Amino acid sequence: MSEEKRKALIAMSGGVDSSVAAALMTEKGFDCMGCTMRLYENDMIGEDLFGTCCSLNDTQDARAVCERIGIPYNIYHYEFQFKEKVIEPFVCSYEKGETPNPCIGCNKYLKFDILYEKAKELGYDNIVTGHYARIEEREDGHFYLLKARDLSKDQSYVLYNLSEEQLRHTYFPLGDLTKPEVREIADKNGFVTSHKKESQDICFVPDGDYAAMIKRYRGREYPEGDFVDLEGNVLGRHEGIINYTIGQRRGLGIPADRRLYVKKLDVAGNRVILADDKDLFEREVSVREFHWITGDKPTGDFRCSAKIRYRHKEQPATVTVIDEDHVKVIFDEPQRAITPGQSAVFYDGDVVLGGGIIEN
Structure with a gap:
C-alpha cells in the first residue's frame, strides 16, 4: 500500500484494539492523530450509557493513550449523523420484522465515509481502525479486503460495504495479530486500556435489551x-x-x-x-443493496461461500445477479434461520467479495 503521505487519522474508541493500532502506526513512522467520534447522548435513547463505547471514560482513556505515544487527540461530534444513519434505520428495521446489525451501518456511513471526509479535510490521507481484518494490494493493481489471520477475531463481515477506493486509504494494523498479542503490546506500552474488558453489546444498547431501547426511543408500546x-x-x-x-x-x-x-x-x-426446528432450514435467500468491493460488479451467476450472520460459518453457494441492487443466493445445503435484516456476505477464500441485506 502506498505510504506517500504517511499521515493517518486513528479512530479510537477508548479500547485496547484502537490503542494498539495507534501505537503501531506511529512506530511505522506515520504522522498520526487520534480521534473519538462522539455518536450519541443519553437523552437520544433515554438510557444511561455510562461505561459504554465512546463514553466519557473511554474518551479519557483514548486521550491518555495518545498523550503516552505523543500524538494529538480530538473528539468529533456526529450525534445527528449517527441517529440518522444508524439508530433510526435500526429501529425501523425491527418495526419491519427484521433483525439488523447496526455495526455494519456505522462502519459504512460513519467510520469510513464521514470520518474519512474529516480526515481529508484535516490533511490526513489515511484512516486507521482497530478492526481485525486485512487489506492487500495485489499485482493486478487492485486492493482487496481479507479476513484477519486470527479467524476467531475476524471482523471482515461488518466491513463488506467498503469500496476499493476506501481500501486504498485505510489501514488495519491488527489484521495479522491475535488478541493476546494485542494486549501484550498494550501492556508493554503501559496503556491504561491494556486489560480493559472487551465490549460485546451494541454500543447504544449496553444492557442487550433492544426492545426496551426501541420503546424508549419511540415513546410507545407495541x-x-x-x-x-x-x-x-x-x-x-x-x-x-x-x-x-x-x-x-x-x-x-x-x-x-x-x-x-x-x-x-x-x-x-x-x-x-x-x-419446528426442521422448518427453519432454507436454501434460497434474496438480498438487497448489493455491494461489490473490488473491480466491476459481476453479472449472471458466480460461485462463492456466503455468511448469513456474524458468527455463521460461510457455506458454499451460487449467487445470481438480478439487477444492480439485488441478488439471489442459493446455498448448496439448507441453512438454519436465515434472518431478514442481517447481511449476506460473500467470500472467495480469505477475500471478501461484497454482500447485501437479506430481505423478507
Missing part, C-alpha cells in the same frame, strides 16, 4: 398479537413484533408439547409464526 403455527392455528399471545427474531426459542412463554421456534414475523397481520 401491540400484542397472536402466536400461530404454520397452519394459522392460534397458539398464544405475543408481546409485540419487535421482541422476536427468526430462530428464537426462549422467551416465547407459551405451553407446547415440543420445542417451537420463530419461523417468520408477519408484520401486516401482527402475528409471530412458530414452527
